[in-house]
Amino acid sequence: xxxxTQSPKYLFRKEGQNVTLSCEQNLNHDAMYxxxxxxxxxxxxxxxxxxxxxxxxxxxxEGYSVSREKKESxxxxxxxxxxxxxxxxxxxxxxxxxxxxxxxxxxxxxxPGTRLTVL
Amino acid sequence: xxxxxxxISMDSYEGQEVNITCSHNNIATNDYITWYQQFPSQGPRFIxxxxxxxxxxxxxxxxxxxxxxxxxxxxxxxSLSDTAVYxxxxxxxxxxxxxxxxxxxxxxx
Numbered sequence: 001x002x003x004x005t006q007s008p009k010y011l012f013r014k015e016g017q018n019v020t021l022s023c024e025q026n027l028n029h030d031a032m033y034x035x036x037x038x039x040x041x042x043x044x045x046x047x048x049x050x051x052x053x054x055x056x057x058x059x060x061x062e063g064y065s066v067s068r069e070k071k072e073s074x075x076x077x078x079x080x081x082x083x084x085x086x087x088x089x090x091x092x093x094x095x096x097x098x099x100x101x102x103x104x105x106x107x108x109x110x111x112p113g114t115r116l117t118v119l
Numbered sequence: 120x121x122x123x124x125x126x127i128s129m130d131s132y133e134g135q136e137v138n139i140t141c142s143h144n145n146i147a148t149n150d151y152i153t154w155y156q157q158f159p160s161q162g163p164r165f166i167x168x169x170x171x172x173x174x175x176x177x178x179x180x181x182x183x184x185x186x187x188x189x190x191x192x193x194x195x196x197x198s199l200s201d202t203a204v205y206x207x208x209x210x211x212x213x214x215x216x217x218x219x220x221x222x223x224x225x226x227x228x
Contacts (some may be wrong), residue, residue, distance in 0.1 A: 042206065042218035043163070044129065058214065090162050097212045108213050112161025 006111040023091030032074035033092040128223040137194040141207030
């Protein structure tokens with residue numbers, strides 16, 4: 001059963017602590033993404049990765065870090081430098097960065113999300 | 120980066136057809152138009168995508184006029200389970216898709 005998973009579903013962190021959110025996919029997708037969603041708002045791109053061992057900053061990368069050592073894994077670390085980390089974090093993957101492949105549409109699949117709360 | 124404008128919210132009743140219009144005046148030639156659905160505390164889910172004219176799948180239709188400056192998502196005979204936020208995205212690469220606040224659809228019995 002192919003899909004994208006995130007863990008944990010809920011995460012609590014004390015101020016000043018780093019925390020790592022997990023994202024795993026078994027869809028054999030090259031591209032992976034991290035988004036942040038605040039209440040009542042849309043999604044904002046934090047980081048994305050086109051391929052293993054490569055990643056790029058998105059619109060709001062400050063205070064976050066990522067790694068892409070394996071094709072199926074794209075963990076996100078929320079560092080203490082992130083001023084307002086409480087949010088809903090979503091991971092996504094797609095075959096490539098392009099929505100349209102040579103023949104078919106390439107869909108962006110999202111995980112169930114991790115809700116991070118800073119205490 | 121082609122941004123979009125959608126109504127903040129819409130109300131409908133079960134069994135009705137719902138049309139959500141999205142404005143994207145600065146759409147680029149190679150941009151696609153994509154719609155996603157999101158339920159509370161879940162990740163968005165792809166609904167439909169198009170480039171021009173009309174696209175239909177098992178859950179929705181997408182109407183795109185010739186100038187491509189707007190698009191309309193049509194949901195036939197909505198049910199309570201269609202209550203969600205709907206996002207209209209315009210872009211050529213996934214990392215350039217702009218998720219605005221979307222349209223909150225409330226389906227009433």
